[in-house]
């Protein structure tokens with residue numbers, strides 16, 4: 001930890017108190033090994049016959065290929081979350097494309113099937129959508145976080161010029177674990193209340209709702225019960241909880257969510273497995 005402490009001090013000097021506090025919280029969360037975090041999530045998903053989608057940074061994925069295979073084996077899904085966790089708008093179109101290609105090659109080598117993409121930080125520029133199409137992704141799960149898209153209740157497509165791009169986009173709800181835990185300081189009970197309220201809205205609109213619940217938080221023993229409770233509630237009110245690819249491939253839409261009242265896509269980005277990598281990204 002001495003390196004960690006030194007880094008944390010460096011951060012406090014350079015980036016201020018908020019980042020320092022956040023780093024301390026992440027240090028605490030990273031004391032739970034990722035094997036345990038994923039196990040906690042998968043066992044809840046399994047008990048509900050539900051599936052989770054993990055957009056994962058490809059350079060991180062190479063550190064624990066067996067853990068990713070376990071996810072696939074349960075029926076859940078991995079998607080590309082960049083090769084590195086960089087903000088695409090800050091790099092050139094050429095570098096965005098290299099990052100995407102490198103991520104796809106990495107997953108191909110690991111034998112992990114890939115259909116979807118979510119840019120790091122849900123951050124896109126005017127070039128990113130065409131690259132997503134060019135590299136054959138079937139869906140994107142980050143464009144839906146733009147303010148004008150968040151409140152949508154069905155899959156949608158990006159129009160560029162007068163052309164509709166081929167891949168499917170999904171609205172991404174603003175109730176993320178970061179917002180609920182780090183910013184609003186919700187208790188698990190309060191999180192359940194807010195998330196279930198969002199599910200009620202999805203049912204009412206007979207639409208699709210997608211959450212980004214990062215495994216580093218939601219997979220902790222103290223929070224994994226939230227996942228269990230929202231699944232129980234969602235099932236009770238007629239929800240369907242597939243992977244993003246299952247929902248997209250079945251061509252589900254508002255007219256028919258595979259025989260259910262509405263569709264809920266549980267996703268959570270894996271940015272890094274280790275605290276030292278988290279710090280490296282901040283530093």
Ligand SMILES: [Zn+2]
Pocket residue numbers: 081085120121269270271
């Ligand atoms: Zn991320």
